[in-house]
Amino acid sequence: MIEYGFRLPSSHDNRPLKFEEFERHLDKTILVSATPGKYDYEKTDKKNIVEQVIRPTGLVDPIVEIQETKGQIDDLIKRLNVVIKNGHRGLITTLTKNSAEKLTEFLVEANFKVKYLHSDIDTLERIDILRDLRLGVIDVIVGINLLREGLDLPEVAFIGILDADKQGFLRSTTALIQTIGRAARNVEGYVVMYADKITDAMAAALSETERRRNIQIAHNLKHGITPQSIVKAVKDIAQHRSTKLKGGKKSDATKVPKEERLRLLAEMEAQMDLASQNFEFEKAAELRDEIERLQAEWGL
Incomplete structure (x- = not known):
């Protein structure tokens, strides 16, 4: 297929880059991390490390x-x-x-x-x-x-x-x-x-x-900063779900093959689990609500 022009030569090895291969494409790079590890320090000159430990709230480490x-x-x-x-x-x-x-x-x-x-x-x-x-x-x-x-x-x-x-x-x-x-x-x-x-x-x-x-x-x-505790609203997930179900846009299920629908739901569930494991709970809740909406809409 490649020889007769039906496929690009790159299809011989069609895959994402390995990390070592990706590194070879790097030139000037900014590494950003809240918890830099051994790799970050090994790849960075000490004089080029910039710390951001000051909190605008004035809160100090406990x-x-x-x-x-x-x-x-x-x-x-x-x-x-x-x-x-x-x-x-x-x-x-x-x-x-x-x-x-x-x-x-x-x-x-x-x-x-x-x-x-x-x-x-x-x-x-x-x-x-x-x-x-x-x-x-x-x-x-x-x-x-x-x-x-x-x-x-x-x-x-x-x-x-x-x-x-x-x-x-x-x-x-x-x-x-x-x-x-x-x-x-x-x-x-x-x-x-x-x-x-x-x-x-x-x-x-x-x-x-x-x-x-x-x-x-x-x-x-x-x-002259006085430390203040962070104020963060507690979102009502049940209310969020109700709003999403009422106001969400409907998709035309007849245009999406059943196999594709199942694949999409499986992918969304995997993303939801990953978000939960990373403690990104608002993202996980949004994905869950969308999964429930699609399941109800598609009759799955």
Whole structure:
């Protein structure tokens, strides 16, 4: 086919570029990341690195305390009671599913309004749990890897990190910095690491957090800024769904083959799951609403 002109020569190897091939096409490149990794630093000259750690809200990185593991649950309960009494919420991260489940059961028995957020929870329930936390229907969320980049909960003023001195990717320097940062949306936010020793990862995370605090505090003093908690509206997903269904444009199903409709829905569901995993819940909700609309319209 190529020889007789029916196909382009490129069809011999028709695929996306491999990363190494893509790199060869790069000349002058700007790398942007909230959490730059080893690759970013290796490819960038130190004098060309520009930091953006100053927040326009004036919020500083939270104070981080280290508490020994002996009596940690009693300490956790005392802190949660104070946080909730002040109208705020708490997040607790553990290392194993078993420990998260047991802690959740214990807190429920202690009359806390708490939910356990884990990987088996589907997209819609995950959205509802986080929304309930923001509205005060629940006061505490327990999880393993729920404190990831992009989780924006201004109502959270306390984060408890259990087993902070254990080795692993969930307790690496980057992971700890990201987790600590989740408490930086609230002016009263603070973090407690429960540990019996200070690991290299903990020391690095504490040092970086303190460095960022000092930069922000100096900026606030220089410009007379008073830190203010982030104010973010809690969108009513059910209302959003109703509006979308009433006002959405209808497509002509007769013009779309059934196989194509099924393929499109499967692709949208994959995008919805990915958005949920990345904590892009508003995007996930919009995709879910559109999927439901199309399923109803197409009779699927």
